[in-house]
Amino acid sequence: MSTIHRLxxxxxxxxxxxxxxxxxxxxxxxxxxxxxxxESLDWAHVAASPGLTGAHWLGTDRxxxxxxxxxxxxxxxxxxxxxxxxxxxxxxxxxxxAVAGYAGGRWDQLMMRFIEVLSGLPLIFFVIFLTVxxxxxxxxxxxxxxxxxxxxxxxxxxxxxxxxxxREFIEAAVASGAGTGRIILRHVVPNxxxxxxxxxxxxxxxxxxxxxxxxxxxxxxxxxxxxxxxLIAEGAGEMEAAPxxxxxxxxxxxxxxxxxxxxxxxxxxAMVGDAGEAT
Amino acid sequence: MIRYFIKRLAGAVxxxxxxxxxxxxxxxxxxxxxxxxxxxxxxxxxxNLQTAYGLDLPxxxxxxxxxxxxxxxxxxxxxxxxxxxxxxxxxxxxxxTLQLGALALILALGLGLPLGTxxxxxxxxxxxxxxxxxxxxxxxxxxxxxxxxxxxxxGIYLHxxxxxxxxxxxxxxxxxxxxxLCLPPLCIxxxxxxxxxxxxxxxxxxxxxxxxxxxxxxxILRHALRPALLPVAGYLAPAVASIMTGSLVVESxxxxxxxxxxxxxxxxxxxxxxxxxxxxxxxALLIAMGLAVDVLYAWLDPRIRFGR
Numbered sequence: 001m002s003t004i005h006r007l008x009x010x011x012x013x014x015x016x017x018x019x020x021x022x023x024x025x026x027x028x029x030x031x032x033x034x035x036x037x038x039e040s041l042d043w044a045h046v047a048a049s050p051g052l053t054g055a056h057w058l059g060t061d062r063x064x065x066x067x068x069x070x071x072x073x074x075x076x077x078x079x080x081x082x083x084x085x086x087x088x089x090x091x092x093x094x095x096x097x098a099v100a101g102y103a104g105g106r107w108d109q110l111m112m113r114f115i116e117v118l119s120g121l122p123l124i125f126f127v128i129f130l131t132v133x134x135x136x137x138x139x140x141x142x143x144x145x146x147x148x149x150x151x152x153x154x155x156x157x158x159x160x161x162x163x164x165x166x167r168e169f170i171e172a173a174v175a176s177g178a179g180t181g182r183i184i185l186r187h188v189v190p191n192x193x194x195x196x197x198x199x200x201x202x203x204x205x206x207x208x209x210x211x212x213x214x215x216x217x218x219x220x221x222x223x224x225x226x227x228x229x230x231l232i233a234e235g236a237g238e239m240e241a242a243p244x245x246x247x248x249x250x251x252x253x254x255x256x257x258x259x260x261x262x263x264x265x266x267x268x269x270a271m272v273g274d275a276g277e278a279t
Numbered sequence: 280m281i282r283y284f285i286k287r288l289a290g291a292v293x294x295x296x297x298x299x300x301x302x303x304x305x306x307x308x309x310x311x312x313x314x315x316x317x318x319x320x321x322x323x324x325x326x327n328l329q330t331a332y333g334l335d336l337p338x339x340x341x342x343x344x345x346x347x348x349x350x351x352x353x354x355x356x357x358x359x360x361x362x363x364x365x366x367x368x369x370x371x372x373x374x375x376t377l378q379l380g381a382l383a384l385i386l387a388l389g390l391g392l393p394l395g396t397x398x399x400x401x402x403x404x405x406x407x408x409x410x411x412x413x414x415x416x417x418x419x420x421x422x423x424x425x426x427x428x429x430x431x432x433x434g435i436y437l438h439x440x441x442x443x444x445x446x447x448x449x450x451x452x453x454x455x456x457x458x459x460l461c462l463p464p465l466c467i468x469x470x471x472x473x474x475x476x477x478x479x480x481x482x483x484x485x486x487x488x489x490x491x492x493x494x495x496x497x498x499i500l501r502h503a504l505r506p507a508l509l510p511v512a513g514y515l516a517p518a519v520a521s522i523m524t525g526s527l528v529v530e531s532x533x534x535x536x537x538x539x540x541x542x543x544x545x546x547x548x549x550x551x552x553x554x555x556x557x558x559x560x561x562x563a564l565l566i567a568m569g570l571a572v573d574v575l576y577a578w579l580d581p582r583i584r585f586g587r
Contacts, residue, residue, distance in 0.1 A: 117294070124524050125542070125558055126305070132546040133309035209421050216423050216528055217543050229423075236427040236532055239442070240435055247431075250424040257419035265415070 006270040013266025016259035023256060027075035036066030039224050050244050059244045061234060071249050074228040075256070077221055081141060082207045086200050088146025089207075093153025094196060098184050100154070101161025112158065119151045131219040141220055145210055149203050156199050160192050198268045205260040212253060228253040287573055291566045295559070299349070302558045303342055306551055313358035313549045332358065345555070354559075355552035359545070365556040369538055373560070375445070376530065376537035379453060380522050383461035387518065391465045392511070395472025396499065402477060410469065417466030423528040426459035430532075443534040456533040460525050464518040468511055476507040505579055512575045519568045523561060 007013055034057070036042070042064040050059040050067075058068040100111040127144045134140050164170065165188070173183050212229030214220035221227040228249050235246030314320060314328055329335045333344055348355055354365035398407045433455060434442030445452050479485065480503060488498045530539035538557065545553035 117297075124520075125302070125561065128543060128546055129302070129305045129309075133305065205419060209419075213421065213423065213524070213528065217531075219543065232424060232427070236423070239427055239431055243431055243435075246427050250428060254416075254420045254424055257421075258416055261415060261419045 004270075007266055010266045010270070013263050016262035016266075019255065019259045020263065023075060023252070023259075024079065027072045027079070030072045031069065034066065034069050034072075036069050039065065041065060049242070050248075058248050059242070061242070061245055062238065067231075067245065067248055070226045070231060071228075071252055074226045074231050074249055075252060077225060077227040078208050078211055078229075078253075078256075081138075081145065081211045081221075081227070082204045084142040085145040085207045085211070086149060086203050088142060089149030089153055089203065090196065090200055092146070093150035094157050094189060094192065096150065097154035097157025097159075098161050098188050098192065101158040102165055102180070102184050102188060104162070104165070108158070112155075115151050115154055124148075127214070128217075128219060131214065138221070141211065141214065145207055145214075148210070149207060153196070153199060153203070156195055157192055160195055161188055164188055164191050194271060198264070198271050201267050202261070202264040205257045205264065208253075208260070209257060228256075283577070284570070284574060287570055291570065294566060295562060298562045299346075299555070299559060300342075302555060303345065304338075306546065306549070306554050307338060307341075309546075309549060311549055313551060315549070332356070349559075354556040357550055357553045359548045359550040359553070365552045368541065368553065369556055369560060372536055372538035372541065375535055376526055376539060379456055379460065379530070379535065379537060380519075380526055382453065382457045383522050383526075384464070384519065386457060386461040387465040387468055387522075390461075391468030392472050392508075394465075395469040395474075396476055396504070396507075398469070398473040399476035399480060400495075400499075407473075411473070414466040414470050417462045418470070420462070422459040422463065422525045423532060425462060426456060426529055426532050429455045429459055443532065445533075445535050452533070452535070456529045456535060460522055460529050463525070464521060467514065468518070471511050471514060472507060475510045476503060479503045479507045509576070509579055512572055512579060515572050515575070516565065516568045520565055523564070 031037070042048075042060060044064070045060050046062065046064040048060045048064075050057060058066075058071060060066055061070070096111065096115075100108045103111075127148065130144050131140060170183060170187055173187050178186075208228075211220055211227060212232065215227045215229030216233045218233070221230055223230075231249035232246065232253065235242075235249060238245045312334070313332075314325060320328070326335070333341060336344070345355065352366075354369070357363050357365050357368055360368055394410060398410045401407050430442040433439045440454050441452050442455075443452075485498060485503055488502050493501075526537065527539040527542060529535075530537040538560070541553055542557045542561075544550075545557060
């Protein structure tokens with residue numbers, strides 16, 4: 001049974017990916033159906049409660065901004081940060097891990113020791129420092145979060161590379177005179193993609209979580225833009241008077257994270273099944 | 280065993296020193312300083328302030344002075360909280376944070392281990408499926424969503440527990456923050472225990488133990504639990520790290536007077552000494568946890584204790 005097939009037969013993962021696709025679709029096409037944008041202030045409806053009949057489907061916040069529009073913006077921003085940050089951690093992790101695994105010996109030991117030291121440090125503090133020092137720009141946020149994810153990715157890639165290095169086609173490539181850089185790029189990396197994709201799917205929810213955490217602390221996305229984290233932080237302050245301000249973004253974040261981790265787990269199980277059948 | 284422990288302890292000192300050094304130069308390289316305010320101070324006063332706090336010295340001299348004071352156990356004065364030393368500030372807040380974190384960790388272990396074992400013993404039962412699905416939700420929903428939600432339900436609608444606030448010695452104010460904080464590690468621990476327990480239960484010596492007629496309770500407690508705990512012990516240090524970071528937001532939502540607020544506020548205010556104190560406390564805790572895990576490993580797995 002192929003990986004795709006096994007993933008399809010996993011009802012939970014299929015349902016979860018359906019929910020994710022739906023959420024993304026709403027986040028992308030929603031603004032065309034919603035007359036309100038993220039910044040316009042509606043002083044006639046300040047902290048209005050949700051209702052399908054009114055002008056604001058999911059209510060408004062303290063400043064009369066439309067919560068539906070802001071939540072959609074939050075989904076888009078959170079997903080964009082997650083994609084950019086995982087792209088960074090993916091490329092750094094693959095490069096580092098593949099070089100360490102392929103070089104082997106002393107270089108490998110040295111490079112892995114460095115990772116060990118880094119992962120022993122409380123990196124979150126350094127992310128807080130970085131955002132404080134260099135101001136709170138969106139790009140720094142990508143970098144800082146990506147910088148955390150690459151450690152585990154490098155470890156996984158290095159382990160895979162060690163076993164790929166022993167295979168015949170690498171020997172054949174060496175024999176035919178291919179350079180080290182070419183072997184790593186053309187022969188090692190393409191064979192890494194399976195486990196790397198699985199791990200990347202598992203990191204995306206963690207990155208979304210981390211981004212919302214930083215935004216919640218006021219270190220992430222800045223006004224007037226919104227991420228799910230900033231919306232939850234605003235909502236938590238207005239919990240008593242306007243509970244929907246908390247429940248809408250909080251619920252969306254929870255559903256998104258749960259579905260993403262179900263898909264990641266399903267993908268991992270499907271891949272593990274593949275490897276198990278091969279041996 | 281003791282030699283192994285001492286070796287690890289000696290290895291922890293340079294790690295801490297590296298962290299202190301990196302944090303010191305990172306925070307000093309931030310633009311702005313602790314005396315930036317709405318109104319700019321007259322240059323004479325600013326110069327006086329900087330001399331008083333030793334900020335006019337070259338950075339290496341400041342670093343040396345800081346390390347010297349630190350060796351004597353002096354974290355220095357806070358720049359923003361006038362009349363308070365960093366030791367006083369942390370000393371006031373730390374018991375609250377420690378209470379919150381320790382309760383969360385105890386609860387996560389105390390409920391996660393039995394739950395995981397129960398699910399493994401009743402593999403593929405309805406209870407197992409329910410627990411596994413609930414664990415996915417518990418892991419994915421962060422504490423800063425869970426806590427306001429719990430506050431809404433149990434505080435505002437049901438009036439059972441206070442939503443936020445703090446009274447010394449009051450357990451009621453800690454209930455919701457502790458629950459929100461412990462849920463993600465609890466679910467991860469339960470899931471790990473279930474996985475490793477399932478694996479251990481399949482092994483030959485467990486079958487032998489069953490075959491010679493030992494009651495199930497003895498098989499689990501005497502034979503299966505110890506090896507099954509190994510991966511969980513490895514997760515303890517990350518669990519403490521996640522509880523510590525979670526406690527940053529949980530304290531601020533629940534209005535607890537812990538030390539969590541000092542990290543972000545201190546960094547934003549350029550309160551150099553306060554941030555350094557926080558980094559040192561947190562890193563020392565993490566490193567100590569790593570050491571504890573090593574000892575725990577050695578106890579759980581005799582192969583480590585007696586050398587491979």
